[in-house]
Amino acid sequence: MSQNTHTLHLFFEDPVKLKIGQLVYQYLAAGNTEQAQRWADKLGRGDLDALWDALWFNQEVFAEPDHLTLRFDTGTHDDLPLTALEALFAHGLQAAVLEVFYDQVGETERMHFDSGQWVSRQAFFQRNPQWLPVLEPKAERSGPGDAKEGDEDSDADHGCSKDPAKPISITQLRQQEAKRKREAQEAAEAIVDFAKAMGKSGTSPVQGLIAVLLLRAGLKGLLQAIVFTVVTVLLFKGFWLWLGLGLVLAVVLPLYYMLAEYKNIKGDDGDADGDNNSNSSDDGKDDNGGPVTVMANR
Structure with a gap:
């Protein structure tokens, strides 16, 4: 031990x-x-x-x-x-x-x-x-x-x-040290409770975790859009211009961060599939790129 x-x-x-x-x-x-x-x-x-x-x-x-x-x-x-x-x-x-x-x-x-x-x-x-x-x-x-x-x-x-x-x-x-230990214990208990809740609802804990990560990424983008809007409205002229741009960013930035987070989670599966398809399409060609002729024995 x-x-x-x-x-x-x-x-x-x-x-x-x-x-x-x-x-x-x-x-x-x-x-x-x-x-x-x-x-x-x-x-x-x-x-x-x-x-x-x-x-x-x-x-x-x-x-x-x-x-x-x-x-x-x-x-x-x-x-x-x-x-x-x-x-x-x-x-x-x-x-x-x-x-x-x-x-x-x-x-x-x-x-x-x-x-x-x-x-x-x-x-x-x-x-x-x-x-x-x-x-x-x-x-x-x-x-x-x-x-x-x-x-x-x-x-x-x-x-x-x-x-x-x-x-x-x-x-x-x-x-x-007592606070750190208590927070670590609470975090561990929260993860266990989260997994149990996902299990009871029939949702995979992995899918639930992905949803949480995507939500966090979206909130990050929304927060940045809000900060940008407040700063520009206070410091620069053109209230409606900056307010409109801030609203656009409030939509675009969360989507951007959520998409980036989703790609990080899923990895490059699309690239791997593309490589497999490319390899499959080459199976019917010889080394010079031409079709392969098969001679049948009679």
């Missing part, structure tokens, strides 16, 4: 918070929720569900003198541990790096977090240069900036980094 393997590096503000976080996760990994709850209360976060997802499995906890590393597996469609990161940043976490290996596609992705925000790799190491030897020992010689051109070892360390266009809070990122 395919799964996603998560490696989460946690860097706390002070050694006390680090030790408490270590105890919380070691007890959680061992299944001792009573002791984990005790230390979670000391951390300031009494809700274990916010720190630990019941869907995680193959959990491992590695305690280092200066940071804590969690490793666990999830299903391919499970969420990133953003809820846990959000809770930890509110209770003593200073920085974190999440690395996810997607077994289904064989790819690795790394995200950097600092002060409760998802930031770029470069911004992360500019603020936390002390963690470069820990996270990317091969890239240390090149500095926290970009790797040297052609340096494959250095590139292997951070080439998988996923950077945001601009820093974004973990809370906002979690909300965006």
